[in-house]
Amino acid sequence: MSAPHLSVDRERCIGAGMCAMTAPEVFDQDPDEGLVLLLHTDPPAPHDTAARMAAGVCPAGAITVHDPRDDSL
Amino acid sequence: MSASLHTVTTLPAQRRPGCPFDPPAELLDARSHGPISRYTHPGGKPGWMITGYDLVRSVLADPRFSSRKDLMNVVDFALPPAPPGEFLLMDEPDHSRYRKPLVGKFTVRRMRLLSERIEQITADCLDAMEKAGPPTDLVTAFAKPIPTIVICEILGVPYEDRASFQEQIDTFMGGEVSDEELIAAYTATQEYLARLVAAKRANPTDDILSELTDSDLTDEELKGISLILLAAGFDTTANMLSLGTYALLRNPEQLAALRADPALTDGAVEELLRYLSVAKTFHRTALEDVELGGQVIEAGTTVVLSYHTANRDPDRFADPHTLDLHRQAAGHLAFSHGIHQCLGQQLARVEMRVAFRALLDRFPTLRLAVPAEEVALRPETADIFGVKSLPVTWDRT
Numbered sequence A: 001m002s003a004p005h006l007s008v009d010r011e012r013c014i015g016a017g018m019c020a021m022t023a024p025e026v027f028d029q030d031p032d033e034g035l036v037l038l039l040h041t042d043p044p045a046p047h048d049t050a051a052r053m054a055a056g057v058c059p060a061g062a063i064t065v066h067d068p069r070d071d072s073l
Numbered sequence B: 001m002s003a004s005l006h007t008v009t010t011l012p013a014q015r016r017p018g019c020p021f022d023p024p025a026e027l028l029d030a031r032s033h034g035p036i037s038r039y040t041h042p043g044g045k046p047g048w049m050i051t052g053y054d055l056v057r058s059v060l061a062d063p064r065f066s067s068r069k070d071l072m073n074v075v076d077f078a079l080p081p082a083p084p085g086e087f088l089l090m091d092e093p094d095h096s097r098y099r100k101p102l103v104g105k106f107t108v109r110r111m112r113l114l115s116e117r118i119e120q121i122t123a124d125c126l127d128a129m130e131k132a133g134p135p136t137d138l139v140t141a142f143a144k145p146i147p148t149i150v151i152c153e154i155l156g157v158p159y160e161d162r163a164s165f166q167e168q169i170d171t172f173m174g175g176e177v178s179d180e181e182l183i184a185a186y187t188a189t190q191e192y193l194a195r196l197v198a199a200k201r202a203n204p205t206d207d208i209l210s211e212l213t214d215s216d217l218t219d220e221e222l223k224g225i226s227l228i229l230l231a232a233g234f235d236t237t238a239n240m241l242s243l244g245t246y247a248l249l250r251n252p253e254q255l256a257a258l259r260a261d262p263a264l265t266d267g268a269v270e271e272l273l274r275y276l277s278v279a280k281t282f283h284r285t286a287l288e289d290v291e292l293g294g295q296v297i298e299a300g301t302t303v304v305l306s307y308h309t310a311n312r313d314p315d316r317f318a319d320p321h322t323l324d325l326h327r328q329a330a331g332h333l334a335f336s337h338g339i340h341q342c343l344g345q346q347l348a349r350v351e352m353r354v355a356f357r358a359l360l361d362r363f364p365t366l367r368l369a370v371p372a373e374e375v376a377l378r379p380e381t382a383d384i385f386g387v388k389s390l391p392v393t394w395d396r397t
């Protein structure tokens, strides 16, 4: 499976930290505002699954997974 | 869909005897008929009850549903707007204006750094418990003091003031007092916080409230924010700790698994959050006509979101009424979803991970000191579900 390509929208982020908790290798929060920081735009295995899960649990829909397998990219 | 449209008449409904952790039977029954039911608010206004996971989650993420207190259509008179700073009951952009300055202070990283201090606080509580000897009430010895001390330190509430505070918050969140008593406790807390904010402005110390006096927030707003942080930071975690321990003691195989494997702790906390859903319900009001699960929710109608039944939705969680610490409980709605998702959730997680672990390690023979059915539960009228007291005992070594 190829790595998912990720993007984040800091305007939408509410800083709940679900991403940094779920996939700490891929996401962090900046220390001042607490908003999402994307550490890897194309996380390879083994972190890709956690990254997808983080996108799924983000309460604000601030993380997008652009899947290489997805033709709409 | 409408052929099977179900009606939920009133809340609070009683939980089934012997199943204190399960949602009331009436709500589980409603969910089995479909994710949305007609509902009459206790004030007599018609509304909807949403019990299915997907639908609850979608409403929480939908800006067509408002959190504003003054739009809530549940009683015959108009409710006042939320007081300044109480951003839980506001929509954008007001909500963000209050939440934004707080977010950086509750990050995953900052909360992890706090864990050492939380370990110390927990150890002190357990020392005192051990010294006093069995039996004890776990609520007063453990579940309340830990989150209270933590939130007071973070916010900068002086240690000496903590007891009166805890009592006031208990009074207005416990669901067991008259309206007059409730208003009196709420007012007393407000007055206390007003004095505290003034004191921090005059003499800032190293805490969140002092840091916030440096922003453009007014004293009135800071008072509202502190109230939310205090009430939310204390009551929810306290009840998760006591009710969670009770649930573990009633599920001995799960307890044994957790004792045997410290690596299970993080997952166990998520599963307890899902299984117990101590914040049971929240309200949202439709700003326009919205179609939901085949029904049209008319503009101005208030819907009740049942987090508890959503977290027990068999379409989302297999065998949902079983406490299974090994399950993948991520995605539960115990901290809500959408822009209002709990600001303090990472703090709550660290507190629970540290406190459950330390309790089990310290007392390998911990057990209930009364028959399980005799543990006194909070009434359904309480905003946050929990036990009133949890008598436990253990073998001295």
Ligand code: SF4
Binding pocket: A008, A012, A013, A014, A015, A016, A017, A018, A019, A020, A027, A029, A034, A035, A036, A057, A058, A059, A060, A061, A062, A063
């Ligand atoms: S989970 Fe979503 S809202 Fe929360 S910090 Fe990450 S990106 Fe922001």
